[in-house]
Amino acid sequence: MARLRCATPSKRNIMNTYDPQKIEGKWQARWGQDGLYKTPENVTKKEKMYILPQLPYPSGSGLHVGHAEVYTACDIYARYQRMLGKSVLQVIGWDSFGLPAENYAIKTNVHPRKSTEDAIDNFRSQIKSLGISVDWDREVGSHNPDYYKWTQWFFLLMYKRGLAYRKKQLVNWCDDCKTVLANEQVIEGKCERSETVVVQKEMEQWYLRITDYADRLIDGLDTIDWPEETKKRQRDWIGRSEGAQIDFKIVCDCCPHRPHGKGTIGCANDLEVTVFTTRPDTIFGATYMVLSPEHVFVKSFLDRVENRKDVEKYIKQASKRTELERQVDQDKTGVELKGITAINPVNGEEIPVWIGDYVLASYGTGAIMSVPAHDERDFAFATKYLLPIREVVAGGTAEGAFTNPGAAVNSDFLNRLPTEQAKEKIIQFIEEKGIGKRKVQYRLRDWSVSRQRFWGAPIPMIVNEERREKKRTFVLIHGFRGRGDSNYFPRLQQFLEAQGHTGIAPTLPDADQPNLDEQVEFLINNIKIDEDSVILGHSLGGPVIMKWLAKTKQKVAKVIFSDSFYEPVFNDHDRPLVEKSTDWKAVSPEAIKNLADEFVCVIDNQFPIIPQEHSEQFAKKLDARIVYAKSNGEHFDDAHQPVFEEEVPVSGLLPLHVEDLPVLLPDDVDFKPTGQSPLTYSEDFSKGVEEKYGKGWKREVDTLDTFMCSSWYYYRYLDPHNDKEFASPNMLKQWMPVDFYLGGAEHVNGHLLYSRFFTKVLHDAGYIDFDEPFLTHRHQGIILGEDNRKMSKRWGNVINPTDVVNEYGADTCRMYEMFMGPLEETKPWNTGGVKGIRRFLDKVWKLQDKTHNADTITQGADAEALLHKTIKKVTDDTATLQFNTAIAKMMELVNVWAKEDAISKDHFGVLVTMLAPYAPHMAEELWHGLGHTNSVTTQSWPSYDALLLVEERLTIAVQVNGKLRATIDVPADTTEDEIKQKALAEPNIEKWLEGKEPKKIIYVKGRLVSVVM
RNA sequence: GCCCAGAUGGCGGAACUGGUAGACGCGCUGGACUCAAAAUCCAGUGGUGGCAACACCGUGAGAGUUCGAUUCUCUCUUUGGGCACCA
Secondary structure: OEEEOOOOOOOOOOOOOOOHHHHHHHHHHHHHHHOOOOOOOOOOOOOEEEEEEOOOOOOOOOOOHHHHHHHHHHHHHHHHHHHOOOEEEOOOEEOOOOHHHHHHHHHHOOOHHHHHHHHHHHHHHHHHOOOOOOOHHHOEEOOOHHHHHHHHHHHHHHHHOOOEEEEEEEEEEEOOOOEEEOHHHEEOOEEOOOOOEOEEEEEEEEEEOHHHHHHHHHHHHHHOEOOHHHHHHHHHHHOOEEEEEEEEEEEEOOOOOOHHHOEEOOOOOOOEEEEEEOOHHHHHHOOEEEEOOOOHHHHHHHHHOOOHHHHHHHHHHHHHOOHHHHHHOOOOOOEEEEEEEEEOOOOOOEEEEEEOOOOOOOOOOOEEEEOHHHOHHHHHHHHHHOOOOOOOEOOOOOOOOOOOOOEEOOOHHHOOOEHHHHHHHHHHHHHHHOOEEEEEEOOOOOEEOEEOOOOOOEOOEEEOHHHHHOOOEEEEEOOOOOOOOOOOHHHHHHHHHHOOOEEEOOOOOOOOOOOHHHHHHHHHHHOOOOOOOEEEEEOOHHHHHHHHHHHHOOOOOEEEEEOOOOOOOOOOOOHHHHHHOOOHHHOOHHHHHHHOOEEEEEEEOOOOOOOHHHHHHHHHHHOOEEEEEOOOOOOOOHHHHHHHHHHOOOOOEEEOOHHHOOOOOOOOOOOOOOOOOHHHHOHHHHOOHHHHHOOOOEEOOOEEOHHHHOOOHHHHOOOOOOOOOOOOHHHHHHHOOEEEEEEOHHHOOOHHHHHHHHHHHHHHOOOOOOOOOEEEEEEOOOEEOOOOOEOOOOOOOOOOHHHHHHHHOHHHHHHHHHHOOOOOOOEEOOHHHHHHHHHHHHHHHHHHHHEEOHHHEEEOHHHHHHHHHHHHHHHHHHHOOOHHHHHHHHHHHHHHHOOOOOEEHHHHHHHHHHHOOOOHHHHHHHHHHOOOOOOHHHOOOOOOOHHHHOOOEEEEEEEEOOEEEEEEEEEOOOOHHHHHHHHHHOHHHHHHHOOOOOOEEEEEOOOEEEEEO
8 A cells, every 4th residue: 555655746737637639649759750669670589579450451341440449459579578588570451352342343433553552551541540659661562563473472482393284174253253263252142242143164374383292281380389179270271181092994885896795985095084082991881973064074975875865955954053052052963874884893893883963073083983971971862763772881881880990891802891991991901902091081182373454463373375286296205214105205206296286206326325415416317396396304304404505406396304303313223323324514404494485394303313402403493384293203204294285285385584573553544344454455565565475475464362362461561662672581580480470360261371371482492491371370269240140231330440539539440459358359339449449548548656765655565566466467467468357467467556545656667568568548648747858658567576466465265065164364474274263263164164064174275165064 | 050259237248277257348227517408527337135244146058076066068049150962
């Protein structure tokens, strides 16, 4: 208790009422002038603290309370960290590309740049009025050319690393937005923005190969501090499942001399349908097969099928159904492909083949083996179409028991094995027999990034359709000890010839004891190439073609290196042989750099003889596109066919060089959405392209999904004015990764997944040495309207934070939003609550009139104790983002002080420092009122004395049979026995004892005595 | 249908590691100040009974473990969120 010895009320603030309007603008201006929140330079890893509020879309309707919640929470944390002595980086930017601005332009003809920049100005001033301590010199906007230059650069990085590809396939199309949507943008079969039902449409689109990172995106979750629920949702979205893929032969009636009296479809080539299953152990229970109606083989079966009309009709019907209809209607439909059957590879059984749209073309292989006894969907289908059901796991067929593990039955050599063992055994079996293999399948699909809209970053590629169409000569050069028909060459040759190209695969002389100069001579004399040719060198074939091209100086269309090298890199017994064979100094990637537009290095990153770093260096020297082929270190065989089918042909696509970035958005555009990108019709956009890149070249006219812009903005904050790099290595090293990231839970499977993907790619490309961008991540909860409904114009319950700032002050607005409840929880707005916070701040304000210098008053021990307890609680809660309870504790202190006659200035100063992160303007004013001239935000956070927290007296609860019957008050040093005795002596306890002896007395130190009767 | 997270006074919420349920704020009731109102201050405020001491009930429902459960276990109800024929 503070007792007044000599009352000398401080004069300066008497009768001065709290008026936020008077002080808030003043301090905001002052902080800006003093550069108080500038990012410190040359910080160490230990002291740096990167705090990141999520990137907002600057909508025309301005800031809402949800934004204010994010900024305030981050700001309190940032200010607190600064007071702990940390060097804080806190920046704000804008996710300023996107559809709403463009749709607004269509309606009103206001250019998106204008409406967006107006909205940004508005947002900025609204955020500034909240007193958020960010470094405004680092503000970025994703629509600015100096930003999207680097968004385009990231696209090129992806392309160069084989992670961006163009492909024609079914896509999610929103007919309202007139653009393609990523899977993550489709919510319950509808467009997340316009809520239009999404339709499937076949289109050629750009995709990013995020599926290559599926496993690492799952594994990385174990290393970061994110909400468990969020991690789980990402794992589920990626949807890893382990199983096997198994080949089923297809047979038909056309060739009666074949086994089973039937011939194989195609008759000359064995045609096999591969299925994916997570339950290979149930293969003996597969009683039919189902293909998705879109399955690529269905077309080739059609002329053998007896009921062709029915099948075609079904395919047509199925294609008309939207995703949503398929989801809502769970009824299984299908039609049998009569006349053909599949052969179960483990027991030779012939089973019928059906098509049905419950099998999705886009998952697994688009085909299943159906085991109706142990899969609910197959069961429903089999019951409907009267197909046989065979139990192969004991006790499995009962309703709801399909997936119960058990022992295998009716399964030949698997019988009696429990499910897990049966899975292992059958996988071994099929792998030995070469009829299938272990397979991991993901639910995650590649990320579609092209948008047929204007207001986004142009894709930095040029396209030449003629080049793609042109028939060419492909020369495939084998490696050490190889031949023209080794490895994957024959199949690739077949593939190229099927496309109408010419594929030449000469066998070089002396393959076992190669002499590169002789081999090059051989090529010069025997193989004619021209500027349309494509040359591929496999392994040692790489150096051969480098020498060949360097010597002839022949320009070609494209050069591919397949697991190759440019100097002897291997150190096994073959090395002397190969090393001797040539003058390596004359082999150099640089020498051929100008001989083709396109270089591709296909790298087997498991092949032990050629180190991956060497391959990557090689690619770098050529500025080549790198494609990693996942293999078991086989140095390429038939299994890599798909990789080569994609990478070897001339795509007619060329990435632009960094020097040509940014590809600027033109101004002469008509915004009307036609389904074609508005850029198609812009003259400015295509001007000069042919002159610069050659005849036939055009710009890619689609723009990038805005999620690409927001996948890397936290890197740009580090170095926003750098025009040489997306961020300098020095800045990346100093500040990344982000220490604390606050954002909405709606971004779990979009933005957050993409950002992690980008970071992993940067890591693999050698730009950074970490591969998770956000160490600690939390979600803010949604703030509802006063009526408990979602804030919306429709309900008229929208609260504008700027109105709150104008009426009650920014400090009140900030504190109220934090006081409402836990940061992560959904909670309704309550104007009464706002007033409550304002009352609290008024009380704090009035306390300054009671402050006195310490030497004029005596401080009681309990006044000290109260202060130190408050410091502890506020410290702990601020550190753990429990701002609501931190505020409650400060209120308790203020309620006590409000009743005192006088408060020591030192004590009051401590409260002011604790209040500084929460109510920075008021704290600053009070701090200066206490006579200080420096800013309170540069003060150290107060510490507490643990000794003062120890209670002098204890209140002990006394229970009889678990019910509270009394409490006793004892000095803290009372012994256990004394406390027990005192407890039993309490009148109300005696009453409950009824004179009997207690069976047991439990003592919990410092808390309670529990008497058991 | 499956998965996840919740459910505490009239309302928002608090509660250490199983140890006095309801901190703090709103609202409400009464009082002071005022001609009056607002603002402010003081007192009270989970329910029932009682003048009171106190007793009984009480953390979505029901069971269980325990001297003792908002906290742990099981079943159910319900709200919010996610996924949705992923083989």
